[in-house]
Amino acid sequence: GIPPGGKFDYQIAVNASGQHGTFWVHAHASGQYVDGLRAPFVIHPPKEAHSYDDEFTVVLGDWYHEEHAVLLEQFINVDNPDGVEPIPDSGLVYFAKNGAYLGPKVGKSGSAVGFNENATLPFVPGKTYRLRIVNTSAFAAFFFWIDGHKMRIIEVDGTDVKESPIDLLELTVAQRYSVLVTARKDTSANWAIHANMDTDMFDEVPATLNPNATASITYSASAPLKDLGFVNEYHDVDDLALVPIVPVPMPRATRKIELEVSFETMDDGTNRGLFNGVTFNLPLVPSVFSELTLGPNATVANAYGPLSFVLNHLEVVDIVIKNGDSGKHPFHLHGHEFQIVGRSSNYKSHNPKENPRIVEGQKNPIRRDTIQIPSGHSATLRVVADNPGVWLLHCHIEWHLQVGLAVQFVEAPLVAQKRNQPPKIMSEHCKSLGKPFSGNAAGHASTTDLSGLKLGPYRIV
Helix, strand or coil, rough: CCCCCCCCCCCCCCCCCCCCCCEEEEEHHHHHHHHHHHEEECCCCCCCCCCCEEEEEEEEEECCCHHHHHHHHCCCCCCCCCCCCCCEEEEEEEEEEEEEEEEECCCCCCCCCCCCCCCEEEECCCCCCEEEEEEECCCEEEEEEECCCCCCEEHHHHCCCEEECCCEEEECCCCEEEEEEEECCCCCCCEEEEEEEEHHHCCCCCCCCCCEEEEEEEECCCEEEEECCCCCCCCCHHHCCCEECCCCCCCCCEEEEEEEEEEEECCCEEEEEEEEEEEECCCCCHHHHHHHHHHHHHHCHHHHHEEEEEECCCEEEEEEEEEECCCCCEEEEEECEEEEEEECCCCCCCCCCCCCCCCCCCCCCCCCCEEEEEECCCEEEEEEEECCCCEEEEECCCHHHCCCEEEEECCCHHHHHHHHHCHHHHHHHHHHHCCCCCCCCCCCCCCCCCEEEEEEEECCC
Protein backbone atom coordinates (compact mmCIF):
# COMPACT_ATOMS: atom_id res chain seq x y z
CA GLY A 1 0.00 0.00 0.00
CA ILE A 2 0.91 3.68 -0.25
CA PRO A 3 1.48 5.18 3.22
CA PRO A 4 -0.13 8.46 4.27
CA GLY A 5 1.74 11.29 2.57
CA GLY A 6 3.55 8.85 0.28
CA LYS A 7 3.41 8.47 -3.48
CA PHE A 8 3.79 5.72 -6.04
CA ASP A 9 4.15 6.12 -9.79
CA TYR A 10 2.46 3.40 -11.83
CA GLN A 11 4.25 2.87 -15.13
CA ILE A 12 2.33 0.58 -17.47
CA ALA A 13 3.95 -0.45 -20.74
CA VAL A 14 1.42 -0.53 -23.57
CA ASN A 15 2.64 -1.85 -26.90
CA ALA A 16 0.89 -1.96 -30.24
CA SER A 17 -0.07 -5.62 -29.92
CA GLY A 18 -0.94 -5.44 -26.24
CA GLN A 19 -4.08 -5.00 -24.21
CA HIS A 20 -6.58 -2.34 -25.22
CA GLY A 21 -10.17 -1.43 -24.51
CA THR A 22 -12.31 -0.02 -21.71
CA PHE A 23 -11.15 -0.41 -18.10
CA TRP A 24 -11.28 1.49 -14.81
CA VAL A 25 -8.88 2.42 -12.05
CA HIS A 26 -9.93 1.93 -8.43
CA ALA A 27 -8.61 1.17 -4.96
CA HIS A 28 -9.73 -1.83 -2.89
CA ALA A 29 -7.68 -0.89 0.19
CA SER A 30 -9.98 0.16 3.03
CA GLY A 31 -12.88 0.35 0.60
CA GLN A 32 -11.52 3.57 -0.85
CA TYR A 33 -13.31 3.24 -4.17
CA VAL A 34 -16.65 3.19 -2.31
CA ASP A 35 -15.78 6.73 -1.19
CA GLY A 36 -14.94 7.82 -4.73
CA LEU A 37 -11.38 6.73 -5.62
CA ARG A 38 -12.40 5.39 -9.04
CA ALA A 39 -12.15 6.54 -12.65
CA PRO A 40 -12.55 5.16 -16.19
CA PHE A 41 -9.40 4.18 -18.07
CA VAL A 42 -9.31 3.69 -21.85
CA ILE A 43 -6.47 2.18 -23.90
CA HIS A 44 -6.75 2.86 -27.63
CA PRO A 45 -5.23 0.40 -30.14
CA PRO A 46 -3.33 1.66 -33.20
CA LYS A 47 -6.41 0.81 -35.27
CA GLU A 48 -9.91 0.26 -33.92
CA ALA A 49 -11.76 -2.89 -34.94
CA HIS A 50 -14.95 -0.92 -35.65
CA SER A 51 -15.64 2.37 -37.43
CA TYR A 52 -17.41 5.27 -35.74
CA ASP A 53 -17.36 9.07 -35.81
CA ASP A 54 -16.86 9.94 -32.14
CA GLU A 55 -16.95 8.43 -28.68
CA PHE A 56 -18.01 9.12 -25.11
CA THR A 57 -17.41 7.26 -21.86
CA VAL A 58 -20.53 6.63 -19.77
CA VAL A 59 -19.78 6.02 -16.10
CA LEU A 60 -22.40 4.40 -13.89
CA GLY A 61 -22.06 4.12 -10.15
CA ASP A 62 -23.73 3.99 -6.79
CA TRP A 63 -23.11 6.54 -4.09
CA TYR A 64 -23.25 6.38 -0.30
CA HIS A 65 -23.78 9.52 1.73
CA GLU A 66 -21.93 7.96 4.69
CA GLU A 67 -18.25 7.02 4.60
CA HIS A 68 -17.29 3.43 3.90
CA ALA A 69 -15.55 2.95 7.26
CA VAL A 70 -18.74 3.78 9.17
CA LEU A 71 -20.88 1.54 6.98
CA LEU A 72 -18.38 -1.34 7.18
CA GLU A 73 -18.45 -1.28 10.98
CA GLN A 74 -22.24 -1.58 10.85
CA PHE A 75 -22.06 -4.32 8.21
CA ILE A 76 -19.50 -6.60 9.90
CA ASN A 77 -21.25 -6.63 13.23
CA VAL A 78 -22.92 -9.13 15.55
CA ASP A 79 -26.02 -6.95 15.27
CA ASN A 80 -26.12 -7.82 11.55
CA PRO A 81 -25.86 -11.64 11.64
CA ASP A 82 -27.63 -12.04 8.28
CA GLY A 83 -25.09 -9.84 6.48
CA VAL A 84 -27.54 -7.26 5.12
CA GLU A 85 -25.48 -4.99 2.85
CA PRO A 86 -25.61 -1.18 3.05
CA ILE A 87 -27.98 0.17 0.40
CA PRO A 88 -26.70 3.05 -1.77
CA ASP A 89 -28.27 6.47 -1.31
CA SER A 90 -28.02 7.50 -4.96
CA GLY A 91 -27.36 6.26 -8.46
CA LEU A 92 -24.90 8.16 -10.65
CA VAL A 93 -24.59 8.70 -14.39
CA TYR A 94 -21.82 10.86 -15.77
CA PHE A 95 -20.07 11.32 -19.08
CA ALA A 96 -16.48 11.86 -20.18
CA LYS A 97 -14.68 12.65 -23.42
CA ASN A 98 -10.99 13.12 -24.21
CA GLY A 99 -10.00 12.71 -20.58
CA ALA A 100 -12.42 15.28 -19.17
CA TYR A 101 -15.83 14.90 -17.60
CA LEU A 102 -18.71 16.66 -19.30
CA GLY A 103 -20.62 19.16 -17.24
CA PRO A 104 -24.40 19.45 -17.11
CA LYS A 105 -24.42 21.91 -20.02
CA VAL A 106 -24.40 20.50 -23.53
CA GLY A 107 -20.90 19.57 -24.69
CA LYS A 108 -19.13 21.64 -22.01
CA SER A 109 -16.26 20.00 -20.16
CA GLY A 110 -14.44 21.03 -17.06
CA SER A 111 -14.49 20.43 -13.32
CA ALA A 112 -18.26 20.01 -13.04
CA VAL A 113 -18.93 16.29 -13.18
CA GLY A 114 -22.25 15.65 -14.87
CA PHE A 115 -23.81 13.18 -12.45
CA ASN A 116 -27.16 14.88 -12.23
CA GLU A 117 -30.53 14.75 -13.93
CA ASN A 118 -29.26 17.26 -16.52
CA ALA A 119 -26.29 15.17 -17.70
CA THR A 120 -26.45 15.00 -21.48
CA LEU A 121 -24.61 13.73 -24.55
CA PRO A 122 -24.53 16.05 -27.59
CA PHE A 123 -25.38 14.08 -30.75
CA VAL A 124 -25.11 15.24 -34.35
CA PRO A 125 -27.74 13.76 -36.69
CA GLY A 126 -26.52 10.77 -38.70
CA LYS A 127 -23.21 10.31 -36.87
CA THR A 128 -22.28 7.02 -35.22
CA TYR A 129 -21.00 7.15 -31.64
CA ARG A 130 -19.15 4.66 -29.49
CA LEU A 131 -20.35 4.66 -25.89
CA ARG A 132 -17.92 3.03 -23.47
CA ILE A 133 -20.11 2.08 -20.51
CA VAL A 134 -18.47 1.27 -17.16
CA ASN A 135 -20.17 0.17 -13.93
CA THR A 136 -18.01 1.51 -11.09
CA SER A 137 -20.46 0.64 -8.31
CA ALA A 138 -19.67 -0.87 -4.94
CA PHE A 139 -22.93 -2.86 -4.94
CA ALA A 140 -25.49 -1.94 -7.59
CA ALA A 141 -25.89 -3.55 -10.99
CA PHE A 142 -27.56 -1.37 -13.63
CA PHE A 143 -29.95 -1.83 -16.54
CA PHE A 144 -28.99 0.61 -19.32
CA TRP A 145 -30.96 1.59 -22.41
CA ILE A 146 -31.59 4.60 -24.66
CA ASP A 147 -35.03 5.65 -25.81
CA GLY A 148 -35.49 5.92 -29.58
CA HIS A 149 -32.07 4.49 -30.48
CA LYS A 150 -30.58 1.09 -31.31
CA MET A 151 -27.42 -0.21 -29.63
CA ARG A 152 -24.87 -2.68 -31.03
CA ILE A 153 -22.34 -4.29 -28.70
CA ILE A 154 -18.74 -4.14 -29.98
CA GLU A 155 -16.65 -4.73 -26.83
CA VAL A 156 -16.90 -6.53 -23.49
CA ASP A 157 -14.31 -6.01 -20.74
CA GLY A 158 -11.54 -5.14 -23.20
CA THR A 159 -12.39 -7.80 -25.81
CA ASP A 160 -13.50 -6.55 -29.23
CA VAL A 161 -16.48 -8.53 -30.52
CA LYS A 162 -18.48 -8.68 -33.72
CA GLU A 163 -21.43 -6.28 -33.76
CA SER A 164 -24.41 -7.65 -31.86
CA PRO A 165 -27.70 -5.69 -31.61
CA ILE A 166 -29.16 -5.25 -28.14
CA ASP A 167 -32.19 -3.52 -26.62
CA LEU A 168 -30.88 -3.24 -23.08
CA LEU A 169 -27.65 -3.90 -21.22
CA GLU A 170 -27.34 -5.31 -17.73
CA LEU A 171 -23.98 -4.30 -16.27
CA THR A 172 -23.02 -5.95 -13.04
CA VAL A 173 -20.36 -4.32 -10.87
CA ALA A 174 -17.01 -3.86 -12.71
CA GLN A 175 -18.30 -4.90 -16.13
CA ARG A 176 -17.70 -2.75 -19.21
CA TYR A 177 -19.42 -2.71 -22.56
CA SER A 178 -18.90 -0.62 -25.68
CA VAL A 179 -21.89 -0.05 -27.92
CA LEU A 180 -22.35 1.74 -31.22
CA VAL A 181 -25.29 4.12 -31.45
CA THR A 182 -26.21 5.87 -34.69
CA ALA A 183 -27.82 9.26 -34.15
CA ARG A 184 -31.27 9.96 -35.54
CA LYS A 185 -31.60 12.21 -38.58
CA ASP A 186 -34.13 14.59 -37.06
CA THR A 187 -33.57 17.16 -34.30
CA SER A 188 -37.18 17.62 -33.25
CA ALA A 189 -36.70 15.84 -29.93
CA ASN A 190 -34.07 14.94 -27.37
CA TRP A 191 -34.11 11.43 -25.92
CA ALA A 192 -33.77 9.92 -22.46
CA ILE A 193 -30.90 7.67 -21.38
CA HIS A 194 -31.90 5.27 -18.61
CA ALA A 195 -29.67 3.69 -15.96
CA ASN A 196 -31.83 1.80 -13.48
CA MET A 197 -30.40 0.00 -10.49
CA ASP A 198 -31.18 -3.71 -10.16
CA THR A 199 -33.07 -3.45 -6.87
CA ASP A 200 -33.46 -7.23 -6.65
CA MET A 201 -29.99 -7.18 -5.12
CA PHE A 202 -31.14 -5.01 -2.20
CA ASP A 203 -32.79 -6.45 0.91
CA GLU A 204 -35.05 -3.42 0.85
CA VAL A 205 -35.43 -0.27 -1.22
CA PRO A 206 -35.43 2.80 1.05
CA ALA A 207 -38.17 5.32 0.39
CA THR A 208 -35.46 7.97 -0.03
CA LEU A 209 -33.71 6.11 -2.88
CA ASN A 210 -34.55 6.84 -6.50
CA PRO A 211 -33.03 3.78 -8.21
CA ASN A 212 -33.79 5.06 -11.71
CA ALA A 213 -31.25 7.60 -12.96
CA THR A 214 -32.02 9.47 -16.18
CA ALA A 215 -29.72 11.43 -18.48
CA SER A 216 -30.29 12.49 -22.08
CA ILE A 217 -29.11 12.73 -25.66
CA THR A 218 -29.38 16.30 -26.92
CA TYR A 219 -29.91 17.17 -30.58
CA SER A 220 -31.23 20.68 -29.99
CA ALA A 221 -31.24 22.76 -26.82
CA SER A 222 -34.75 23.95 -27.65
CA ALA A 223 -36.24 20.53 -28.38
CA PRO A 224 -38.43 18.69 -25.84
CA LEU A 225 -37.21 15.56 -24.02
CA LYS A 226 -38.85 12.28 -24.96
CA ASP A 227 -38.87 9.84 -22.06
CA LEU A 228 -40.61 6.58 -22.93
CA GLY A 229 -40.38 5.32 -19.34
CA PHE A 230 -39.85 1.71 -18.35
CA VAL A 231 -39.15 -1.12 -20.76
CA ASN A 232 -41.65 -3.94 -20.31
CA GLU A 233 -40.06 -6.40 -22.71
CA TYR A 234 -36.46 -6.57 -23.84
CA HIS A 235 -33.71 -8.88 -25.03
CA ASP A 236 -30.76 -8.98 -22.66
CA VAL A 237 -27.15 -9.90 -23.44
CA ASP A 238 -26.19 -13.54 -23.81
CA ASP A 239 -22.44 -13.09 -23.57
CA LEU A 240 -21.84 -16.69 -24.67
CA ALA A 241 -23.29 -15.70 -28.06
CA LEU A 242 -20.81 -12.84 -28.53
CA VAL A 243 -17.94 -13.57 -30.93
CA PRO A 244 -14.46 -12.11 -30.32
CA ILE A 245 -12.95 -10.51 -33.42
CA VAL A 246 -9.52 -11.94 -32.66
CA PRO A 247 -10.16 -15.67 -32.34
CA VAL A 248 -8.52 -17.67 -29.56
CA PRO A 249 -9.23 -21.40 -29.79
CA MET A 250 -10.21 -23.19 -26.60
CA PRO A 251 -7.20 -25.02 -25.14
CA ARG A 252 -7.73 -28.29 -23.30
CA ALA A 253 -7.73 -27.90 -19.51
CA THR A 254 -5.21 -29.83 -17.44
CA ARG A 255 -6.58 -28.86 -14.02
CA LYS A 256 -9.91 -28.02 -12.39
CA ILE A 257 -10.43 -25.80 -9.33
CA GLU A 258 -13.97 -25.82 -7.94
CA LEU A 259 -15.14 -22.95 -5.74
CA GLU A 260 -18.53 -23.04 -4.01
CA VAL A 261 -19.93 -19.76 -2.71
CA SER A 262 -21.82 -19.41 0.56
CA PHE A 263 -22.52 -16.82 3.23
CA GLU A 264 -22.83 -17.87 6.86
CA THR A 265 -22.99 -16.50 10.38
CA MET A 266 -19.66 -17.50 11.88
CA ASP A 267 -18.44 -18.42 15.35
CA ASP A 268 -17.81 -14.76 16.19
CA GLY A 269 -21.41 -13.79 15.34
CA THR A 270 -20.56 -11.95 12.11
CA ASN A 271 -21.65 -12.90 8.60
CA ARG A 272 -18.88 -13.82 6.15
CA GLY A 273 -18.44 -14.78 2.53
CA LEU A 274 -16.95 -18.23 1.98
CA PHE A 275 -15.37 -20.20 -0.82
CA ASN A 276 -15.50 -23.92 -0.01
CA GLY A 277 -16.41 -23.13 3.59
CA VAL A 278 -13.44 -20.81 4.23
CA THR A 279 -13.28 -17.01 4.40
CA PHE A 280 -10.30 -15.14 2.94
CA ASN A 281 -7.99 -13.01 5.07
CA LEU A 282 -5.24 -10.80 3.72
CA PRO A 283 -1.75 -12.12 4.51
CA LEU A 284 0.61 -10.07 6.66
CA VAL A 285 3.22 -10.26 3.91
CA PRO A 286 1.91 -9.22 0.49
CA SER A 287 1.85 -12.44 -1.52
CA VAL A 288 3.87 -10.91 -4.34
CA PHE A 289 6.78 -10.63 -1.86
CA SER A 290 6.24 -14.16 -0.52
CA GLU A 291 6.36 -15.47 -4.07
CA LEU A 292 9.69 -13.76 -4.69
CA THR A 293 11.41 -14.46 -1.34
CA LEU A 294 10.52 -18.08 -0.53
CA GLY A 295 12.86 -19.58 -3.11
CA PRO A 296 11.91 -23.15 -4.08
CA ASN A 297 9.28 -23.20 -1.31
CA ALA A 298 7.30 -20.60 -3.25
CA THR A 299 5.50 -23.47 -4.98
CA VAL A 300 3.86 -24.61 -1.71
CA ALA A 301 0.32 -23.21 -1.57
CA ASN A 302 0.06 -23.42 2.23
CA ALA A 303 2.79 -20.79 2.57
CA TYR A 304 0.40 -18.13 1.28
CA GLY A 305 -2.43 -18.88 3.70
CA PRO A 306 -5.91 -20.34 3.15
CA LEU A 307 -7.66 -20.01 -0.21
CA SER A 308 -4.37 -19.76 -2.10
CA PHE A 309 -3.75 -21.84 -5.22
CA VAL A 310 -0.36 -22.22 -6.90
CA LEU A 311 -0.57 -22.52 -10.69
CA ASN A 312 2.19 -24.00 -12.83
CA HIS A 313 3.51 -21.91 -15.68
CA LEU A 314 1.32 -22.20 -18.78
CA GLU A 315 -1.02 -24.82 -17.32
CA VAL A 316 -4.64 -24.52 -18.45
CA VAL A 317 -7.05 -24.27 -15.53
CA ASP A 318 -10.82 -24.55 -15.35
CA ILE A 319 -12.12 -22.41 -12.50
CA VAL A 320 -15.64 -23.61 -11.71
CA ILE A 321 -17.57 -21.12 -9.57
CA LYS A 322 -20.75 -22.51 -8.02
CA ASN A 323 -23.04 -19.91 -6.50
CA GLY A 324 -24.70 -21.51 -3.48
CA ASP A 325 -25.82 -18.13 -2.12
CA SER A 326 -29.32 -16.72 -2.50
CA GLY A 327 -28.13 -13.67 -4.47
CA LYS A 328 -26.25 -13.12 -7.72
CA HIS A 329 -22.57 -12.21 -7.62
CA PRO A 330 -20.11 -10.52 -10.02
CA PHE A 331 -16.76 -12.30 -10.03
CA HIS A 332 -13.65 -10.56 -11.34
CA LEU A 333 -10.25 -12.09 -12.07
CA HIS A 334 -7.15 -9.91 -11.89
CA GLY A 335 -4.32 -10.32 -14.37
CA HIS A 336 -6.28 -12.27 -16.98
CA GLU A 337 -9.21 -12.47 -19.27
CA PHE A 338 -10.92 -15.85 -19.11
CA GLN A 339 -12.87 -17.86 -21.64
CA ILE A 340 -16.40 -18.67 -20.51
CA VAL A 341 -16.59 -22.29 -21.64
CA GLY A 342 -19.69 -23.41 -19.78
CA ARG A 343 -22.66 -22.39 -17.66
CA SER A 344 -25.16 -24.25 -15.54
CA SER A 345 -28.57 -23.03 -14.37
CA ASN A 346 -28.52 -25.57 -11.51
CA TYR A 347 -25.10 -26.85 -10.59
CA LYS A 348 -26.54 -29.54 -8.28
CA SER A 349 -28.77 -31.00 -10.99
CA HIS A 350 -28.19 -34.25 -12.87
CA ASN A 351 -30.35 -32.96 -15.72
CA PRO A 352 -28.02 -32.22 -18.66
CA LYS A 353 -30.30 -29.39 -19.80
CA GLU A 354 -29.77 -27.61 -16.48
CA ASN A 355 -26.20 -28.72 -15.86
CA PRO A 356 -24.60 -29.57 -19.21
CA ARG A 357 -21.12 -30.96 -19.70
CA ILE A 358 -18.39 -28.71 -21.05
CA VAL A 359 -18.20 -28.89 -24.84
CA GLU A 360 -14.54 -29.20 -25.76
CA GLY A 361 -13.13 -27.82 -28.98
CA GLN A 362 -15.08 -24.56 -29.01
CA LYS A 363 -13.48 -22.45 -31.73
CA ASN A 364 -13.68 -18.99 -30.19
CA PRO A 365 -15.39 -18.70 -26.78
CA ILE A 366 -16.12 -15.24 -25.42
CA ARG A 367 -13.36 -13.73 -23.30
CA ARG A 368 -13.88 -11.23 -20.50
CA ASP A 369 -12.69 -10.56 -16.94
CA THR A 370 -15.94 -10.13 -14.97
CA ILE A 371 -18.94 -12.46 -14.92
CA GLN A 372 -22.24 -12.40 -13.06
CA ILE A 373 -23.41 -15.75 -11.67
CA PRO A 374 -27.02 -15.99 -10.44
CA SER A 375 -28.09 -17.99 -7.39
CA GLY A 376 -27.84 -21.73 -7.94
CA HIS A 377 -25.94 -21.27 -11.19
CA SER A 378 -22.32 -22.03 -12.01
CA ALA A 379 -19.82 -20.93 -14.62
CA THR A 380 -16.63 -22.54 -15.88
CA LEU A 381 -13.83 -20.10 -16.63
CA ARG A 382 -10.86 -21.39 -18.60
CA VAL A 383 -7.56 -19.61 -17.93
CA VAL A 384 -4.04 -20.09 -19.26
CA ALA A 385 -1.47 -19.43 -16.53
CA ASP A 386 0.75 -17.25 -18.71
CA ASN A 387 1.13 -14.20 -16.45
CA PRO A 388 3.53 -14.94 -13.54
CA GLY A 389 2.54 -13.09 -10.39
CA VAL A 390 -0.22 -13.14 -7.78
CA TRP A 391 -3.79 -12.55 -8.89
CA LEU A 392 -7.00 -12.18 -6.93
CA LEU A 393 -10.35 -13.68 -7.91
CA HIS A 394 -13.13 -12.04 -5.94
CA CYS A 395 -16.70 -10.92 -5.81
CA HIS A 396 -16.68 -7.31 -6.97
CA ILE A 397 -19.46 -6.28 -4.63
CA GLU A 398 -17.08 -4.45 -2.34
CA TRP A 399 -18.99 -5.41 0.80
CA HIS A 400 -18.55 -9.07 -0.09
CA LEU A 401 -14.84 -8.68 -0.73
CA GLN A 402 -14.53 -7.05 2.68
CA VAL A 403 -16.04 -10.16 4.31
CA GLY A 404 -13.72 -12.57 2.55
CA LEU A 405 -15.31 -13.70 -0.72
CA ALA A 406 -11.98 -14.06 -2.51
CA VAL A 407 -9.18 -16.46 -3.41
CA GLN A 408 -5.70 -15.80 -4.76
CA PHE A 409 -3.79 -17.52 -7.52
CA VAL A 410 -0.01 -17.62 -7.14
CA GLU A 411 1.04 -18.06 -10.73
CA ALA A 412 4.31 -19.60 -11.86
CA PRO A 413 6.29 -18.47 -8.78
CA LEU A 414 9.65 -19.83 -9.96
CA VAL A 415 9.26 -18.02 -13.27
CA ALA A 416 8.19 -14.88 -11.41
CA GLN A 417 11.37 -15.03 -9.34
CA LYS A 418 13.39 -14.76 -12.55
CA ARG A 419 11.24 -12.16 -14.30
CA ASN A 420 9.61 -9.93 -11.71
CA GLN A 421 11.49 -7.40 -9.64
CA PRO A 422 9.30 -4.98 -7.67
CA PRO A 423 10.60 -1.41 -7.44
CA LYS A 424 12.48 -0.70 -4.23
CA ILE A 425 9.89 1.84 -3.16
CA MET A 426 7.39 -1.00 -2.57
CA SER A 427 9.49 -2.50 0.22
CA GLU A 428 10.17 1.00 1.55
CA HIS A 429 6.43 1.58 1.76
CA CYS A 430 6.04 -1.70 3.65
CA LYS A 431 8.73 -0.59 6.10
CA SER A 432 7.05 2.74 6.72
CA LEU A 433 3.73 0.94 7.30
CA GLY A 434 5.36 -1.55 9.67
CA LYS A 435 4.58 -4.50 7.42
CA PRO A 436 6.96 -7.41 6.76
CA PHE A 437 7.91 -8.03 3.15
CA SER A 438 9.61 -11.42 3.08
CA GLY A 439 8.77 -14.96 4.03
CA ASN A 440 5.42 -16.71 4.06
CA ALA A 441 2.02 -15.13 4.67
CA ALA A 442 2.91 -14.61 8.33
CA GLY A 443 6.46 -13.41 7.67
CA HIS A 444 8.24 -16.68 8.54
CA ALA A 445 10.78 -18.59 6.44
CA SER A 446 8.55 -21.63 6.53
CA THR A 447 5.79 -23.32 4.53
CA THR A 448 3.88 -24.45 7.63
CA ASP A 449 4.34 -21.88 10.41
CA LEU A 450 1.58 -19.31 10.00
CA SER A 451 1.64 -18.12 13.61
CA GLY A 452 0.68 -14.47 13.86
CA LEU A 453 -1.51 -14.58 10.75
CA LYS A 454 -5.15 -13.70 11.29
CA LEU A 455 -7.31 -16.72 10.47
CA GLY A 456 -11.05 -17.25 10.70
CA PRO A 457 -13.68 -16.62 11.83
CA TYR A 458 -14.89 -20.17 11.37
CA ARG A 459 -18.14 -21.90 10.53
CA ILE A 460 -20.33 -23.08 13.38
CA VAL A 461 -20.29 -26.87 13.28
